[in-house]
Amino acid sequence: MRLGVLGIVLAAAALPPGAHAAASGETIALEGISGVVPPCATCHGTHGEGGGEGLYPRLAGMPAAYLRRQLTMFRDGTRASPLMSPMAKGLTDADVAAVAGYYSGQAAPFPPLPSADAAQLERGQTLVTVGAWERGVPPCRDCHGPSLQGVAPAMPTLAGQWSQYLTAQLEGYRAATRSGDPLGLMGRVARGLSESDVRDVALYISSLRPGVVPQPPRPATAEAYTPRPQTADGFVPPPDSAIPDTPFGDLVRLGQNIFQDTPRYAPGFAGNALSCRNCHLDRGRAAASAPMWAAYVHYPEYRKKDNLVNTLQFRIQGCFRFSQNGKPPVADDTALTALVSYFYWLAAGLPVGIKPKVASYPPLADPSLPTSRERGAKVYAANCVLCHGEDGQGSAAGGQQVFPPLWGPQSFNWGAGMHQLDKSAPFIKHNMPLGAGGVLTDQEAWDVAAYMNSQPRPQDPRFEKDVETTRKLFHAGHEHDFYGKEVDGRILGAPDAE
């Protein structure tokens, strides 16, 4: 006789936790622990294929750390589930690790492809690859990885999940009945989705398979688009679907690709794991992160940094040199022309020579307390570790950087604007955590910027003689800047401290 699921659950709930011998993950999954938990496979399948027409999620291949985290949250109630919580309460830490490891290592058949029309799938594909930033929705892939393969420890595999399960979870996030999402990020994101968005994105994601990297949809024929004069207030750049099917359009697309994944599309010039999009969200469109359409209209411009009138090309070369710690392309390299073409295309309709306020990160008042690395470390642990890791190195998945490294050899160098607290704090305040810009207090933003920017990072490429000389030459007047300052007994930026 097989018990119904509810029967199993109720039976399990009656048992005392932890009072059992260690068992392998396979055993727990396939046989359960006698008198403690029923076999996971009853609902999730022998290989973690899930079931119940998507009532029970697919677990096969999920990051083990993610599965551990969920079971732990079921156990302690952080993630409420009348089904899972009672069972999880019977598991020891060792059980949790064992069964998580088992399902993480499984390959399993995928649910049947959902029935969906092309327009639904295309809308879902857009949400996955492009997002809907104007509603606070970053693309799914920005956190779940380029093929939605999941990013340990907090981001589950989504590709190939049952669409019914995805829909139920997103609806649960919207209704705040699903909890346990770190920093409440998924709740925020889901509340930016409409009911039809939820359906479409779930259908599309279910049709994906790990290893397939979805690209933003491209219409068979470019959407007709006639730029109209606009001002910077509420400026809306043209939609990607309007990038023309012409050699110019091809270059714009290349520019966007370089912008989105610099190490891959500009490998000769990128010197670290960062991409342009890391500091300029929504493909360089987001008003809160110095959008590229705003940049386009105020160059050439004199900059004190190099005591020179910067063309847009020169300015971008500076990004390659400092923020991307690389070797800038020459001024007429195709990579630069592609980026300039992309920015030009984004700026369609915006008046030349009228510098938009949003050309810089939004303003942030000076900190009311002197910045504190110690307080910053706590802010970091609470809000940033999730994506950027305790070591600040972010995460990669499928050979692509998902979350950028914030310090160390793969991050921006001491010449990049972002190492100055008065640039990084406003960026953090208004844009971080990704999808939840604005949740930190001003002081928290300043403090965590101090924490991030008092870590080692690559040398300023303008380095001359020693760190004192270099500081005098290039960092004078930078009040909020750790270059050349002593932190924990080491001089930041000194050659031996890198």
Place this chain on the structure above:
Amino acid sequence: MRLGVLGIVLAAAALPPGAHAAASGETIALEGISGVVPPCATCHGTHGEGGGEGLYPRLAGMPAAYLRRQLTMFRDGTRASPLMSPMAKGLTDADVAAVAGYYSGQAAPFPPLPSADAAQLERGQTLVTVGAWERGVPPCRDCHGPSLQGVAPAMPTLAGQWSQYLTAQLEGYRAATRSGDPLGLMGRVARGLSESDVRDVALYISSLRPGVVPQPPRPATAEAYTPRPQTADGFVPPPDSAIPDTPFGDLVRLGQNIFQDTPRYAPGFAGNALSCRNCHLDRGRAAASAPMWAAYVHYPEYRKKDNLVNTLQFRIQGCFRFSQNGKPPVADDTALTALVSYFYWLAAGLPVGIKPKVASYPPLADPSLPTSRERGAKVYAANCVLCHGEDGQGSAAGGQQVFPPLWGPQSFNWGAGMHQLDKSAPFIKHNMPLGAGGVLTDQEAWDVAAYMNSQPRPQDPRFEKDVETTRKLFHAGHEHDFYGKEVDGRILGAPDAE
């Protein structure tokens, strides 16, 4: 007893012309020809200093050809003058040449500096150096030479002339009582001037001395200017007086200088006597000659000419390579950055990515008759020789090119757009003769473009193998293009025909 001027004139008018022996210019000037003409010096002074408080013009140092031309016109009545005509009728061609040579070779004191306030002089200086193109007034120096030293044969020396005389002549042109100006050009220009313009420009010119090259006035402090969003219809670029007193402003000024006098300000890159301004009038502002503000907003753009997306820098490099038959600056050379900065500054307020209609020369219908070099030669003789010369080589004065060469080694090469009749005919129609755009019929513009562009000029720098190959590669589909075509028994563009 000295006769009054009127008495001399009446006496002279009674004598039969040409019935006298040859006399030197000095003799005619200082003693007259007995029974034929009174001494010129009576009114114009021993050394041509003029007199009568500016009633009689200064002649010293005038181009001899100009003086000959005036005397000849007085003689035949083309230039009406109740004073001069009767005397001129008594002069033989030899007399005219002799006396013109005499005064042309003289140095003489200048009239006293006129009394004028600084604002008047500055307005005059603006008209001399910048003009008022919006009223059809090119700067005086564009025809009279950089220091208004005169350009033989038709353009008199103006610098240091009596202001009263200048005023009287300009008023005469405005009222159409002074005649004999070639193509009626001065009449057109003068009718674009107000009474106070006439006064101010005359005062300023009178204060000039040959050899001094006036520059456009620059205010002690840049005029405050806030760009406002505008569209291309009736677009007005910022005034030069608003170029800021900053490193950016310095670069804009350099860009304008390169634009206005390329051989001087970009000597390493200019390959002939042409400047950017020769094809883009009014410092690149004039709507009828593809203004630079219009260019700024539609690059980067794909161009079939090189099968490439052109940045603005690349496009300008093309001008250096073809129109200026030179060696283009590299993409981040200061010369290019200066030009781009100047164009950017001109475009302030214009929306990005909306290509203004005026970005190309205004349209011109296809010729109703097949173009004819023969008819074109006649159009040229009647309208163009004045400035560009019979040999098409234009004129220089004071070491600066005043009127550009239209063919030959100092003109644009076979790769320049201007060698195509469908580019040059619209330019000519709407802009030539300088200050009188629109006077030629469409057919005349086509025909004279054919005449100009069926002359030898420097090789297409894309030349490969032979002219047939080069024509196929780079001139295919150019219906209105003489490159590689046989004219008068020679193949245009063939190496031996250059």
